[in-house]
Amino acid sequence: MTDRQSRRLRPLAVLLVAAAALGVASTLPASAAPSETGRRDAVRSGLELLVQQDRYPAALAATTDGRGRTRDLTAGVGDLRTGSRVPVDGRVRAGSNTKTYTAVVVLQLVGEGKVELDAPIERHLPGLVRGEGIDGRAITVRQLLQHTSGLPNYTDYIAAEVFGNHHRYYQPRELLDIALAHKATSAPGTAWAYSNTNYVLAGLLIEKVTGRPYAEQITRRVIDRLGLRNTYFPAVGEETIRGAHPQGYHVAEPGAKPVDVTELDPSWGWAAGQLVSTPSDLNRFFAGLLNGRLLKPEQLAQMRTTVPMPTGPGGVAGERYGLGLISTPLSCGKVAWGHGGATPGSYTVPGVTEDGRAATIAVTANLAPTRQGPEHVAALLDSALCAG
Secondary structure, three states: OOOOOOOOOOOOEEOHHHOOOOOOOEOOEEEEEEEOOOOOHHHHHHHHHHHHOOOOOOOEEEEEOOOOOOEEEEEEEOOOOOOOOOOOOEEEEEEHHHHHHHHHHHHHHHHOOOOOOOOOOHHOOOOOOEOOOOOOOOEHHHHHHHOOOOOOHHHHHHHHHHHOOOOOOOOHHHHHHHHHHHOOOOOOOOOOOOHHHHHHHHHHHHHHOOOHHHHHHHHHHHHHHOOOOOOOOOOOOOOOHHHHHHHOOOOOOOOOEEOOOOOHHHOOOOOHHHOEEOHHHHHHHHHHHHHOOOOOOOHHHHHOOOOOOOOOOOOOOEEEEEOOOOOEEOOOOOEEEEEEEEEEEEEEEEEEEEOOEEEEEEEOOOOOOOOOEEEEEHHHHHHHHHOO
């Protein structure tokens, strides 16, 4: 992904929208050696630049080329305190990529005849969605998944609290209540505006329709079906990351010391951003989705029906939002399908193309240690998907 031709940034895929506006510098090492050997190429060099130039502690990539050949690459250090190597294809918090998983399950329920896309959310959650300018009888399931509901974004109001107290637990209904205490941003269906509240409601919809926990449904219907062995939804109260993983960091302000936020309670993201995965598993998920392994053709076509995303600071004209899925024009004329996400300690940007290429770039700081960092991450994804 590129900016206007060569660099692309996805600020609207970031969970902490308020925090995404902070372009910060840090005291990260000015140089770190790549943690793998092998022939040098654009992706490997790009990872090294993300560490050396943009000062991310670690950068990871997983790629699949047009012939189906896969590679996993890393650069930087996995732990600033010990200087340990970055685990190859290490687990990271996947942030808003969770939204695509949530949308898949809702669309599966549509395909099963249990949910109607253009029915009001009131049908399944009666009396729950009420507030100033907010009425669940006027907000459809489609509008939730496409961010056209007009619902306020609860993370706009808890960003400081999340970064200030990493161990605070939130119940999904509490997140919804935070949003409903504020007025609607627009009338339903009249404007596009990214709101994590939409996907908390989608998670509650899944639980109401299935009568089962959201995490169980995501696991059974998506993770297990695709055999994503390194992807999981953290249990209630689970603050660590299972298995091999780099540490994740937060930089509060320019020049501030990076704070290790690897261990935290991710409940504030829930169905909008709580998932843990690896770069290669994110590739397998988006490739499997686009290949029709999760949805019937009719529902996949609905998911890929997009509306324009406003171009904000650092954004790029041409990106469009479907139902939990973003399409992004690439510099080589192709289109990448993915989502992307930031959460305390990590920033991940995946993309797959129609010709079978896939790439995911992950870095271990959600706020860019330099102002250009997210653009460089996106440019590297563009390079990986357009190479050869």
